Amino acid sequence: MAEEPRRSTPKRIVLKMSGEALASAASDETIDFQTVHRLAAEIVEVRQQLGVEIAIVVGGGNIWRGMTGATDGMDRATSDTMGMLGTVINSLALQDALEQLDQPTRVLSAIPMPAVAEPYIRRRAIRHLEKGRVVVFAAGMGAPFFTTDTPAVLRAAEIEAEMVLKGTHGGVDGVYSADPRSNPDATRFEEISFMEVISQDLRVMDLTAITFCQDNGMPILVFDIMTPGNLLRALRGEKIGTLVS
Numbered sequence: 284m285a286e287e288p289r290r291s292t293p294k295r296i297v298l299k300m301s302g303e304a305l306a307s308a309a310s311d312e313t314i315d316f317q318t319v320h321r322l323a324a325e326i327v328e329v330r331q332q333l334g335v336e337i338a339i340v341v342g343g344g345n346i347w348r349g350m351t352g353a354t355d356g357m358d359r360a361t362s363d364t365m366g367m368l369g370t371v372i373n374s375l376a377l378q379d380a381l382e383q384l385d386q387p388t389r390v391l392s393a394i395p396m397p398a399v400a401e402p403y404i405r406r407r408a409i410r411h412l413e414k415g416r417v418v419v420f421a422a423g424m425g426a427p428f429f430t431t432d433t434p435a436v437l438r439a440a441e442i443e444a445e446m447v448l449k450g451t452h453g454g455v456d457g458v459y460s461a462d463p464r465s466n467p468d469a470t471r472f473e474e475i476s477f478m479e480v481i482s483q484d485l486r487v488m489d490l491t492a493i494t495f496c497q498d499n500g501m502p503i504l505v506f507d508i509m510t511p512g513n514l515l516r517a518l519r520g521e522k523i524g525t526l527v528s
């Protein structure tokens with residue numbers, strides 16, 4: 284018999300993925316097209332089967348992270364701007380894959396670049412979602428000194444998403460009591476509160492993003508996005524990953 288779902292399917296979500304989710308261990312490419320196409324196919328499946336409105340924030344860590352340059356002496360704001368531009372490259376790759384699957388997709392950039400993407404306008408983002416388009420938020424917040432975790436949760440609140448799905452790619456399928464890669468006794472939480480995440484210093488998302496979600500009551504589901512079918516399972520409410528609320 285099928286397991287009772289633990290949650291109802293949300294109407295609107297923000298999916299946060301790291302840029303590295305678009306790369307592949309099997310190839311040296313910064314963006315591995317087989318991987319991008321598999322992810323896109325799963326997103327389309329969820330749109331079509333469950334009708335969930337999906338906005339995506341993809342990081343840029345496969346291309347550049349601001350801290351990399353800053354550690355080597357670069358101006359931090361300039362280095363972070365390079366990171367934000369990396370997210371635009373990833374967003375265009377995702378858009379291309381989604382549209383090849385006939386899923387209308389709009390990239391909305393926080394840094395205005397009208398020849399490349401629409402500017403981020405909150406009400407326009409909501410309109411696209413209502414029309415069944417997938418929206419990809421590019422260029423983070425358009426401001427340095429953040430990672431893409433914070434714009435992911437900020438945009439989720441702005442567009443009144445029900446939750447943020449944080450897709451992991453490193454083989455860790457949720458929030459654990461310790462790092463499961465180095466500690467065999469680590470156990471996965473099925474649910475955990477923001478307060479526990481903060482007080483136990485558990486690595487879920489950046490602290491700025493976590494406290495934002497706590498202040499604004501935005502739940503986060505942390506799950507392994509690299510396992511095929513997991514996005515659909517997560518949105519059907521099956522017991523995978525960890526729900527932070």
Ligand code: UDP
Binds near residue numbers: 341364
């Ligand atoms: N970034 C930024 N402001 C933002 C979002 C991102 O300056 O609002 C820069 C920052 O340098 C970050 C880089 O873009 O390191 C890439 O994003 P992130 O590290 O979140 O990528 P991920 O690790 O998720 O792939």
